[in-house]
Amino acid sequence: MVAITLKNINKTYPGGIQAIDDLNLQIDEGDFMSIVGPSGCGKSTLLRLIAGLEDPNSGSIEFDGMDVGSVVVQDRHVAMLFQDPVLFNHMTVQKNIEFPLHCRKVPKAEIATRIDHTALMLGISELLNRKPQSLSGGQKQRVAMAAAIVQQPKVFLLDEPLSHLDPRLQKTLQYEIKRLHKELKTTFIYVTHDQNEAMSMGNKICIFNKGTLQQVGTPLDVYTKPENRFVAEFLHSYHLNFFEGQVQIDNNTVSFHCEGVKFYLPSRMLAKLMHYHGKTVQMSVRPEHMTFESLNGKNSNYVSLQIIDTQWQGDKARLTLKSRSGEYKTMYTDPNNMFFLEDFQRVYVNPEQIHFYENQPFGRNVTL
Ligand code: ADP
Ligand code: MG
Numbered sequence: 001m002v003a004i005t006l007k008n009i010n011k012t013y014p015g016g017i018q019a020i021d022d023l024n025l026q027i028d029e030g031d032f033m034s035i036v037g038p039s040g041c042g043k044s045t046l047l048r049l050i051a052g053l054e055d056p057n058s059g060s061i062e063f064d065g066m067d068v069g070s071v072v073v074q075d076r077h078v079a080m081l082f083q084d085p086v087l088f089n090h091m092t093v094q095k096n097i098e099f100p101l102h103c104r105k106v107p108k109a110e111i112a113t114r115i116d117h118t119a120l121m122l123g124i125s126e127l128l129n130r131k132p133q134s135l136s137g138g139q140k141q142r143v144a145m146a147a148a149i150v151q152q153p154k155v156f157l158l159d160e161p162l163s164h165l166d167p168r169l170q171k172t173l174q175y176e177i178k179r180l181h182k183e184l185k186t187t188f189i190y191v192t193h194d195q196n197e198a199m200s201m202g203n204k205i206c207i208f209n210k211g212t213l214q215q216v217g218t219p220l221d222v223y224t225k226p227e228n229r230f231v232a233e234f235l236h237s238y239h240l241n242f243f244e245g246q247v248q249i250d251n252n253t254v255s256f257h258c259e260g261v262k263f264y265l266p267s268r269m270l271a272k273l274m275h276y277h278g279k280t281v282q283m284s285v286r287p288e289h290m291t292f293e294s295l296n297g298k299n300s301n302y303v304s305l306q307i308i309d310t311q312w313q314g315d316k317a318r319l320t321l322k323s324r325s326g327e328y329k330t331m332y333t334d335p336n337n338m339f340f341l342e343d344f345q346r347v348y349v350n351p352e353q354i355h356f357y358e359n360q361p362f363g364r365n366v367t368l
Contacts, residue, residue, distance in 0.1 A: 002063045002077075002154040002187055003029040004050060009059035011045055011211075019045040020056070021211040027204075029064075032181050032188045034202030034219075036195055037234070042211040043191040047157045050189065051078045063154070079148035080157045083164055085140040087132040087147075094128040097147045104151075114150045121183065122146050122176070138169045145180070155187040163192070174201060195235050199223065207231050209362075230362045232284055232355065238318070239330040241290065243283045243303070244359065247276040256283055256356075259303045259323055265351055272367050273356065281366065282357045287318070289353040290331040292345060302346040305329055307339050321347070 004027040011020040019042040027033050035043050048054040050061060052073040060067050068076055087096050094115065101111045119125040122142045132140055141161055148156065158177070162170045178201060181188045192198050198205050199219040206216035207230075214234075215227045226232035233240050245258025254270045256263040263283070265273070273281075294302070305321035308328075317335040320328055331347065339345075357363040 001029040001185060003027065003065075004155065004187065004189075005062040005065070006050075007060045007062070009049065009056045009061070011042070011049060011054065011056050019211050020049070023059070023211075023213055025206065025213060025216065027187060027189065029187055030185055031204055032178070032190065032202045034198035034205040035189060035191045035208065036193065036198035036205060037208030037214075039193055041208040043193075043208060044159055046208075047080065047159050047189065047191055050155070051080055051157055052076050077151075077154040078157055079151055079153035079155075081141075081144055081148060081159065081161045083160045085132075085144035087140060087143060089132050092129050092131055093124065093135075093143050096132065096143060097128075097150055100147065100151055111150075114152075115146075118146045118149045121149070121180070137165050138173060141165070141173065145177075149180070149184065153186065155189065156181075156184075158188065158190045160192055162197070163194070170197075177201070196237055199235070207234060209234075225368055226355070226365055227368065228362050228364050229282065229284075229357045232357070232365070236286070239287065239328075241285045241287065241329045241331075242327075242357075243285070243323075244280060245283060246278060246280055247273050247356075249274060249277040256281075258283065259325065261303055263301050263349065263351060265354075269356075269367055276356075276366065280359045282359055282363060284355045284357065285349050286353065287330045287332050289350040290329075290347050291350070292333065292337075292347065294348045295350055301351055302348045304344045305347045306344050307341055309341070310339060321345075 006023050006025040009020050009023040012018045035046060037043055045054065049056055052071065060069060062068065091099065097115055098111055119128060122145060124139065124142050124146060127135065127139060127143065132143065135143065162173050165173065174197065190201055202219065204216065205219050205222055207214040207222065209230050215222050215231045222231060223235055226235065243258045245256050248255045248257055252270065254265045254273050256265055305323055307319055308322050309320040311318045312335055316332045319331050319333055321331065322328055355365050356367045357365055
């Protein structure tokens with residue numbers, strides 16, 4: 001188990017692409033840290049830097065407070081798992097798992113014990129005499145995991161290990177990887193581009209965009225308190241609703257004007273929005289915080305939206321709605337509700353669950 005500290009890390013590839021931009025990040029020992037962000041944002045580069053497969057242009061990486069800048073890959077005691085498991089096709093599963101241990105001259109009896117235990121843990125005892133070609137994608141990934149575990153690494157680096165598997169198998173292996181983490185009590189760093197996977201796997205999650213760390217925290221923290229619009233939108237699996245409008249402050253009350261209506265905001269927002277009086281900001285509302293019934297029985301805090309599509313989802317229906325200004329919005333409703341398409345409906349917004357962002361693409365959350 002190891003704690004990893006990244007200090008002012010920069011990585012620029014030949015050709016001038018800055019893959020990591022002044023990164024500071026603390027990963028505590030035993031953490032399950034999810035790293036998430038769009039394709040090309042620097043996730044794999046970060047793992048390769050930690051593993052020692054790449055060197056940063058500047059900055060330092062510490063394992064338990066010791067600078068590992070001059071420590072080569074083999075001596076960092078990290079295990080890496082990739083999208084496509086790296087296995088030798090001419091060797092049996094058993095030989096694949098043993099091979100690195102033989103290279104390290106681990107005693108034979110010790111190797112046998114480790115393999116038995118690990119094969120049992122991963123449910124691959126029956127596969128030990130098979131060759132990798134005869135295995136399914138999920139079985140191959142289990143074998144690669146076993147080969148990593150027997151080396152007893154201090155940290156596991158997993159680079160989108162499940163993204164080539166079908167969704168049902170992904171769910172099973174997600175659970176198994178979490179269980180392994182609990183059992184091994186090792187530091188895990190798990191890269192994915194899927195925000196749902198990142199939130200359900202890690203005890204912490206960090207969100208990247210274009211080589212820059214956007215936010216790090218517990219999944220609940222980043223979901224309920226996104227620091228900027230990028231994080232808020234990225235962590236939303238389907239559609240986060242934004243409304244553009246103006247802040248109005250009078251007589252110590254704060255309201256928000258958009259779509260020709262006025263939203264009364266909680267008094268705690270008064271101080272935060274004081275500087276934005278008369279200015280244009282973006283209000284975010286999650287689909288689950290929009291309803292057809294007023295929460296407090298009052299006839300306020302609603303906007304008129306036109307229902308243009310309903311999508312049945314089993315336990316709920318997802319609605320696509322259009323505002324008078326022509327923007328699309330999303331909300332959920334009971335699947336038994338009947339709607340006539342093209343009808344305008346009053347949609348109430350829960351003012352306790354909204355955030356306001358500065359009016360620019362990756363604008364800062366001003367209501368935290
Ligand atoms: P991710 O894993 O998040 O998709 P990467 O870390 O692979 O992102 O890449 C980050 C950026 O660095 C991308 O723009 C990518 O094209 C670039 N990049 C990655 N590896 C190399 C390399 N070996 N040489 C040049 N550019 C690279
Ligand atoms: Mg990658």
